[in-house]
Amino acid sequence: MDSGLVTSSTSTAGTTGTSTTIKKELDKDAFLQLLVAQLQNQDPTQAQDPNQMVQQMTSFSALEQAQNTNTLLKAMQVQNQTMLQTQAVGLVGKMVEATTSQFDLSSGSSSMKLNLDSQADVKILIKDAKGNTVATLDKGNMTSGSHSVNWDGKDATGKALPDGTYTASVSAKNASGADVTSTLSTKVKVDSVFFNDGAAYIVAGGKQIALSDVTQIYA
Structure with missing residues (x-):
């Protein structure tokens, strides 16, 4: 058969x-x-x-x-x-901290949180919406852990830049010149949420951030 x-x-x-x-x-x-x-x-x-x-x-x-x-x-x-x-x-209307390279400049003031895996010499490059580097924050030697980073909203010549959304990137090197793992996060208010392909995202100040990047929720 x-x-x-x-x-x-x-x-x-x-x-x-x-x-x-x-x-x-x-x-x-x-x-x-x-x-x-x-x-x-x-x-x-x-x-x-x-x-x-x-x-x-x-x-x-x-x-x-x-x-x-x-x-x-x-x-x-x-x-x-x-x-x-x-x-x-349930996050709509709440303040959360999220891992993101984007942050807001408002009235010449902005703040971010930098987390370093180990001690490093740190520089933070600030770029505008067009991708142009407008400022470089030389933070020098920083210990491992979390650090608050503030920016006065001025470019390399000392000129005040307009309010808006900017992007930051970190250059962190140890004493041997090797890269040190770092992350940037910022505190934002959740305006709304949306879902795409089974994943959830929050919208804060026009920025879309994956829910998985939210590290802290404030009451």
Whole structure:
């Protein structure tokens, strides 16, 4: 008996106007039908090997368990996504701290938080919306940990720059000249939240920040 695996098949009877489509995936119902057909069409002089029967039934059990597991995981995914959305909506109107390279300059004042993995010589480059470097903050040698960084909103010539959103990048080197891992964060007020491809984002002052980048929530 030919017991080759059938993956997919589609047939259409143009004269009768009917069509039949066989599933591409072999689910548990199709598995049982295939097993019954195999038993019904076996050669009476060469009965089905009991060992093969056990192997096939074991495969069927594993298939059913895998399908049940997939169903459960999908249900958990939907539940987790709903919980995430509920938590994200609750942030609207609150102050949060988020990891981001963007920060706001308002009335000649701005502040960021710099975190260093180890002691380093630090310089912070400030860029405007067009990507031009407008100022460089030479912070000198700084210890590991968190530090508050303030900027007076003036460019390299001492000219006050207009309020708006700026971008900062950090150059941190240890005594050997190797790069030291650093992150910048800022405190913002959440104006709204939105969701895209299962991920949540907050909107603060026109900036979009992934919810996963929020490191602290203030009451």
